[in-house]
Amino acid sequence: MDYLLQLAADPAAWVALVTLVAMEIVLGIDNLIFISILTNKLPAQHRTKARRIGIGLALIMRLGLLGTIAIIVTLTQPIFSVFGHPFSWRDLILISGGLFLVWKATKEIHHNVDPDPGSDMFETSKVSIGFGAAIVQILMLDLVFSIDSIITAVGMTEHIPIMIIAVIAAVTVMLLAADPLAKFIEANPTVVMLALGFLIMIGMTLIAEGFGAHVPKGYVYAAMAFSSGIEVLNMMVRRASRKKGAH
Incomplete structure (x- = not known):
């Protein structure tokens, strides 16, 4: 209790909190765009439920990761090298998440551009996806963004309560913005293509980060x-x- 009171009386802690909340919200935009596009492929009656479940599980996942922060920090330690370049678990997770984002966005662009794509590697003849499949895909990206978010937060502050408040605030904003953003994207077809382009750019950024090329956010x-x-x-x-x- 004394620790929390001292933290509340520390101006530096409040600055760190505001900065971290803003950063978490900005980082959450990437995740929110993906969730909006993915859930719009579900039947209308399941979309809001899928968004809430996906974002709710994202909150649980991030709070759980904060509980294992000592392990999360070790994910940045090199585990092997290729041609002299070291790779950590974080790098592998970012590369995998980036490849998934690029593949998923490319698949959706292919489906939107070609009205009759037929049977191919993208399986775009299936316009809708299952509820469970949507949740699984949301969780896969949640994991990537959550680990990146937690590692960034650790670099900004050492106080766990500040991280917890920032995560809860960011996920709350995501929850409130999910339905309006998804409806806006659905009502404006050109925005869908723009959002898919954003996902490709974000995916390539994650891949670049995984290979050690820092791209300023x-x-x-x-x-x-x-x-x-x-x-x-x-x-x-x-x-x-x-x-x-x-x-």
């Missing part, structure tokens, strides 16, 4: 913000054109 999110701004302008132009046509 600010560049990635600046590119996403710029592209989103252009798409908003395109939506305004299309809306104005429809109004002209109606008149």
Whole structure:
């Protein structure tokens, strides 16, 4: 109790908390885009439930990982080398998650571009997915983003209560934003393609990070913000054109 009171009275702890909450929310955007696109392929009556279960399990997973933080920190230790370049468990997890994101986004783009793709390696003839399959895929990406998020948090503060509050705040924002974002993406088909492009960029960033090439997150999110701004302008132009046509 005394430890918590001392922490609450420490201005540096409050700065760390605000910074970490903001960072966790920004990192959660990647996860939220994937969840929104994936759950939109479910029957309408199951989408909200799938989002809530997926995000709820993400919260449990992140809190569980915080409980094993001593083990999480060791994931950054090299376990083998290839041509002199060391790889850790974190690197392997990031590479695997990045490859999965790139594959999944490419599959969805292929399905959206080709209205009659037929039977191929992407199996795009199956428009919808099962509820259980959606939850499993959400958890797979949750694990990747959670481990990356926890390791980043450890680098910013050593106080577990601050990490817990930041994780709960970020997941709460994700929970509140999930349905509006998914409905917005569903109502605007061009936004779907933009979001899939974001997923490919995020996937490539994860792969690059796994191979030791640090990509500043600010560049990635600046590119996403710029592209989103252009798409908003395109939506305004299309809306104005429809109004002209109606008149």
